Amino acid sequence: MTWDALQTRREFLTAAAVAGFVVARRTPPHAETAAERHVPWTMYIGTYTKTGKSKGIYRVSVDPVTLQFGTLELASETPDPSFLAITPDGRALVAVNELVEFGGQASGSVTVFARNAASGALTVLSPSRASRGAAPCYVSIDRTGRQVMVANYVGGNVAVLPLATSGALGEAGTVLARTGKGPHPVRQVAPHAHCILPDPGNRFVLMSDLGTDKIHVARLDAATGALTPADVPEVSLRPGSGPRHLAFSPDGQTLYVVTELDSTIVAFAYNRATGGLTERQRISTRPAGATIENFPADLHVHPTGRTVYASNRGDDTIAVFAVDATSKALSLVQSVPTGGSGPRNFTLTPDGTGLLVANQRSDSILAFQVDAVTGQLAATGQVLDAPVPVCLTFA
Template structure:
């Protein structure tokens, strides 16, 4: 089954130029210079059917931060988290639902082909996610497997990526077990993040419900996961760890804790696949009163700064990173200009940041001072229903809005 393909008007194309040009690096290295515009896929929490138009496509001006609407893509039901392969040929999205094609207790994972001229999406296939409420998807660093975290089911799964970009059924999965944390939201296991280390030797699953980071020995070629005997890291009771990100040097990692609004700096032992805490800092401004939950965390491409999002304070916290020790120092808090900032992302050159405000239905852009790490609003934004995720792609075709 294929969804209809949506197209948009294009400027004149350079002969033979496609989205795959110059893309031999990681999936975050898009090969664009400072002056090159980008395409932006925005995943949302909209859509109740497989045919729903729920992924929004924009063009981002890297000079002004303006977001130019291009089209609405057939992303299916609730495509809240996205990822793109290294060659920019395929996009993968979770459907954050509790049922899939009549099957209970599982969401879905969709594979799409990206048109090399228009960036429109065509559905290739869909697979169950092996757990309810999938909220995170990544590819291993060889691009051979999709790794999915199922928040509702408290499970993680590996789905092999086939040569044509389609997904095979899950080849491995794991159910996270109690004991649970003491917070009211830790009613059962809640897998929230699943990604590999820089060497592609280990995969790590962050679980909000059990306050643990689970480690798995990764065999990408055989599509296997072997659980470690002990967790790779245990967070503070009630912290509710949500997202993990590695520093570019591979020696450090940073854990965003949702329930106590903090970020933990970690040293990483690549031989054993384990983490040791360096320090934990609050992501909130001093004197904040009210409810808040942490959401996303990213390290700047040059490894000098760390950014986190606060839902409640509705801010981005900016930290400097001591690249020798991995420790953090708070620089500033900046308003997200909306409500409930979910995901945000830095452009591959680190010059711009886009933040998706889920409950106010808008996406705002910021200039990044690469010397200080500070953020300055561009004054540009886009209205998008329940935006959840921001994914960049090079705009080599020169896409134009209507």
């Protein structure tokens, strides 16, 4: 079944009418926000099904003004969909299935779903494909929407799979494996790829390896999905730091890295022409005096570029950093309790006015308002019970 086959005649006619309206008003004096239209957003929730609490990917509506949650609904049954990504055109959702065996090999899998724009329902588009490494934990899509990129944690490698315009997912054409280890006696005995991300220009792909304390950089051929080493193909972080997630500033000039094993954010100046990285700052994700065991998980930059957020598992907080307008230096301005245990993942609302946190261990999602000037967070009191939430993404 293709995306086009899933689009109803009514949806087609509505889209055509809207397109005609947009052509007639190419430069509207004011583009309404979702909040002004009061149209609820659709949020998808990736989970772990191995616990028996969850069945797959869930969806829920979120009010753009109050951040109140609608009714939680199962969008599609699929095993251990631990990370999700939406295609650039919004027509499909891609999930990694964090398995250690698939198709008789030591591999997880990748599944593509068509999205019904009206209802938010998901329908499998094509057979799941092997991720070519065990326990895939991250998925991203290049800016053209043609290449799906996967980081395999246990496999220690990354893979690129072609995505056709019909929504059919092909077998991995590029697989990059690494060697090495780090000083941590348990977490760094082998490579552990944890994030793979195209840069804003879609010219380079950056990959974090928690097991070897490295960031790898490769040139991307967007037509074929081929990855070739950049001029400087890797950058080493502090031994034992464990780089986990990556995020770019909106202007593409800074790459932020959150490290899981030593609770820091590292900021790099990024050269968009060469893919080069120059370390600029390293700062703790925790306030002075924090002593309990802590493992940061997720990282996001506000669309304004003025605020950076990171989740702390252990402290169970969202760390809020202000970005200096001149020096670009980070300063910790807030450590906000997440109201639950194990904040694995969080996301900003499409307009940047809210932040939602998935507390994996306490089966809850909480909503926070984002201050328009400071970027700081305030609890809304909105709470959603959700089984083992590990990834949140808006359509």
